[in-house]
Amino acid sequence: MVPVTYYLTLSALMFTLGIVGVVIRRNAIVVFMCIELMLNAVNLSFVALSRLVGNLDGQIAVFFVMVVAAAEAAVGLAIIISLFRSAKSVETSDANQLNG
């Protein structure tokens, strides 16, 4: 059986890639996808640890993460669409109205 640390390490790598993506990409949709990447990394570790400790709670958590991810997808993409309408772009650097 594959040791749980393998899964965790893999999860960490995937999470890191997600973070780097969020920081370096400017396309809001790609940023959004990188966030999905991070969520999945966490999901993976949840399931792996659920197996390690022998109960299903971790998997339930993953289920809820998915729910949130779905909701986030719906709202986030709607935001991106309205952003595109006002800024004619989905570049995050163009959405700088909060510049203090």
Place this chain on the structure above:
Amino acid sequence: MTALFFLVALVLLISAVGVVASRNAIHSALFLVGNLMSVAVMFAMLNAHFLAVVQVIVYAGAIMVLVLFVLMLLNIKLENQPALGKLVIGLAGLGGLAFLWMMVPLLQRSFAAIPQSAVDVQGSVREVGKLLYTQYVFPFEAASLLIMAAVVGAVMLAKRRYRA
């Protein structure tokens, strides 16, 4: 089993790198589909059958279709601004490496010591469903509310504004 793990892990990582590195957003999305599929395989390998299926249907299916749909709708392929400076990418990479440098040993240390549970949990639809409708019924209902709120919110945000 281990071989399969490494194979899937390789696919998973390559697709993840693809998501981050592709200049074309459509390519990123397709890489992400691959990545999500790999995660589904991982779930299956971990006996989380229900989640594996949901992952394929909801994530790789519904969500990614939505993403692709938006991409098509907005017709954006390339980032139209010059690429980020090497400094930013380098910094981000360095930060990532630092994260890994601290995180991986931490994970090894923390979880290697925990013995594998004797119970081999089966994340079947039955088991997960049982839990969801008993112990987690309240969060479950809350989640449905959340989804509904998201639907309403998405409609509100995405609809065209009419000015009187």
Place this chain on the structure above:
Amino acid sequence: MNFDTFPFLSSLVFLPLVGALVLYLLPFFRPDHDEHGTLSRGFALFVSLVVFAISLLMLTHFDAADSGYQFSERADWIPYFGISYFVGLDGISVWLVLLTTFLMPLVVIASASVHKKIRGYLASMLVLETAMIGTLVALDVFLFYVFWELMLAPMYFIIGIWGGKRRIYATLKFVLYTVVGSLLMLVAIFYVVWRFYEQQGHLTFLLDELQMYTNLTRKEELWMFAAFALAFGIKVPLFPFHTWLPDAHVEAPTGGSVVLAGVLLKMGLYGYIRFAYPLFPRAADAFAPYIATLAVIGIVYGALVAWAQSDIKKLVAYSSVSHLGYCVLGFVAFNAVATSGAMYQMLNHGISTGALFLLVGVLYDRKHTRLMADYGGLAAKVPLFAFLFLVFTLSSIALPLTNGFIGEFLILTGSFKTFPVLTVIGTTGVVLGAVYMLTLYMKTMYGELDEGKNGDLTDVNGRELATFLPLLVMVFWMGIYPQPFLSRMEPTLNAYFSAVAERRAALNVYENDVAPSQDIVLEREHQQARPVRESAAQPNLNRAVEG
């Protein structure tokens, strides 16, 4: 009608607030809009006059021989924290309340020169009146604090909306300065209440209970007193915390200046005598020479700086710094003569400086300048104005038989017993006061009239005269026959002094009873840390707790 149970104080406190609310809702009653604010002004005047009438009625029922709280009303407010609505009046506060209710109708009459958003202006004034009277009658420390801070809000708007060119700067400075002090005071209030809770097992914010049953060590007292004194010192304002005052006065509309100088500044002094001294008598004793020094510096400094002004309103503002220095000196001298003098001087200052601000307002309404250089020779053109200006100038420089003299004389006579050298220095303010006020008078009233600039100046009109006449009467009444005022203060003051003396003794007893056990522990530490000043005989609970 039986007035024995009539809630005088509550009606005084809340009637203006109700008036302000009605004023706010006026457009709902009269949709056809009160174009020139005549209705608003009339209504506000009516409310303020009713309040004044109630206060006069209350004065007739005030028992001059009673040294305790009269007309007191008490109700639980937040019982869980021991906070109650407890108001009462004694000889210390009665005249200040009267001064407030007396000045308010005059301020409303003087509001004729305010043109924009008159309704809001009058409503602010009425809310201010509620806050001021509330501050003066509150006997629950928390209630006091609430009213104390409530005074800030309307004044903030009065300066910030109806002020001059630099009104935003002035109003921010005013609020921030004041808040810094009062927040420290709040912390000190909570600390005292907490100590009370530790010792007595229940919470209360009642001044009397706190005063009687809270034991504090000397060091605690010093810190608490410092916090209170800072809050009050800023409000007074004591040198060197005074620089908000000239700005606020210069920018404030006439009515705002009158209330500010007339009543608001006194709150600092009132707070000192009502709260800071009785709660922390030993600390007050210890601080007294320093505060007196600051007060004397303020007297001389304010007078000198007033001399250097070219703006009339600023000059009067700095003269306030100087005059209030006398009041502070009188209070910290802490004997009956000086204290009653200081209390009398508070009233005097409210009347004469209020009148001076009204006079400046009259000039400003006509010529829209406050610079002395723009006037000159007015006495020939506006004799009545010149006469009024002369009387209030003389009252301000404390000429005998005007109100200012009694106050200053009593203060100086009394404080000479406690601080002879400082009093001698402070008396030079009497000379300097004559210098700057007479210079002001000379530069504006005397000399050749510039026909081109001021040839069209008109004399005081009937409405303005209506604001000056009551003040004029008070100037002479209070100067010639002050006894009715003083006699109503005296019994309270006598009781007050003995109460404070009792508390001082009680605190000393506490220190000697409780502290010895800790003394032994602390002895070595004390000798190392502070070999000279505070000997081991003076215990220190804080350090004991730390050690």
Place this chain on the structure above:
Amino acid sequence: MEQNGVTALGYIPLFPLIGSVLAFIIGRSKRDAAGWIATLASAMAFAVVVALVMAMPEEAEYYYRAFTWFSVGGFTLDFAFRFDHLTAVMCLVVTGIGSLIHLYSVAYMAEDEGRHRFFAYLNLFMFSMLLLVLGANLLVLFVGWEGVGLCSYLLIGFWFKNLSYAGAGRKAFVVNRIGDAGFLFGMFMLYRQFDTLDFAELAQAISVNASPELLPLYFVVALCLFVGATGKSAQIPLFVWLPDAMAGPTPVSALIHAATMVTAGVYMMARLNFLFDLAPQAQAIVAIVAVFTAMVAALTALTQNDIKKVLAYSTVSQLGFMFMAAGAGVYWVAVFHLVTHAFFKACLFLGAGSVIHGCHHEQDMRHMGGLWSKMPITAATYGISTLAIAGIYPLSGYFSKHAILAALEGGHNPALEGLLELLVPMASVTAFLTAFYMTRSFAMTFLGSYRGHAHPHESPLRMTAPLIVLAGLALVGGLWLGGTLPHYLAPVLGSPAEHGHESIIEGLMHSWIGIAGIGVGLLCYTSLSQIPATIYRVIGPLSTLSLNKFYFDELYAAVVVKPLEAIARVLFRVVDQGMIDGAVNGTAAVVDVSGEVARSTQTGQVRHYAFFMFVAALLMLFLFVFAGRV
């Protein structure tokens, strides 16, 4: 023996007060009525005083408590009046001469637009002055003391359109205030020691507390009170206001700045004789200051060309004589000279006013001369008063001045021992100078030929009548009072040493100083007019000094006023606006700058926020992993 509740005492100041208000109110519409109302009020006060004096038995005094002024913390002070022999004399002078001057003013001010104000102020002055002399305690005295200062201020600046006149008024008030501060200190110390300010109680307390420990206190108190007197009575160092006070209308100069107000300091010392007697050092200082003041003022008067300025300096000088007597401890002589001086100086001032009136507001004596023929009554009365002030037997000035010199020489004050060799000759020289400059003034004004361009004319009877009365008093007042006054004042000031009568020959011989002064003066300013010019050339710098009033004004301006003004400006600009407001605004600026810095991190770029989150997460992780080990 004190007689209580004599309500009439209240009427004495009340009449002028009512008169003042009425004159002002009625005079606003009927200008001419104001003068008569005021004169009537003054005359009524005089009548009450005369009646009281007539009725007053010997060795008695009247007391009237109007009301309790204030009573706090055991400090009770009554608004009360006491009328004893000293007060009687003062009241007679104030109301008597005051009434005459009111009468004179009716004519003198007849043309002035603001005469209702003038008479209101004048009556207000009477009121204050009467409070001053009637006050039964120091504070009521002080009320009058400040009140007369106020009226003086108002009347000096009466023609306020001239800013320098208004400035002179302000100067008078401020300089007086400096003295008043000293007076206040004196009161504070007395109250601190004895818990009372009532004269009788103070006298009682001091008489039982003559212990040596208290002597330094008495010394300081006496000195402080004397500082007050130097302000009010124009002695060195605070005399500078009086010459400028001549800016006021001439009757004011006569009443306030010659006859009454300026003598308040002398009255105060006489009133508090029990205190000053216990402080011989203070008395000595008074005497020394007085001699120097008299000398300096007389020297200054030598070269003044303004007829009123000469009289003003003469007043300062004569006040110096009064203080000499007070300083020597012979108070009745001081009061005596006060009274005679009131006669002849009021007469001189009114005469000067008559001259100014006749010469159409010309005050410079160089543009006068030869008026003897044109205004004979004025000239005669002025002449009599000149003889009186010069100290010629048997005119009033002779007796009082002779008594002063005798008192000074008499050595009643042990602290003056050894100084007398200096002071007495100085006083004698001053007496000589007095005769000289007064003769100069008389000669320049009335003798020789007219040098001006106006058409001088004699003043109306309403103006000359008071002159005649005053000149009459100046003529015989000394002879009459010299005998009666010491006995009359004895209950208050103690019995004076008896001195024998002198014959006419002796008297004339004793007035040799005055005769010499007049002789030299006449010589210099009539026949040998080149002499003064020569003298001035020879002693050039000294005469410049005299002409410029010894540069006192300039000295004070340079040492006190200018530096204070500069300090005031520095305090405002540097300390107030720079340091305190600088600190306040600086605090605000620090907050502002920190906000500005913090703001720059808020770029609005989601990526940057994400990056910061990442860095923060890294840091937390770092702490989590390594915290134990570091």
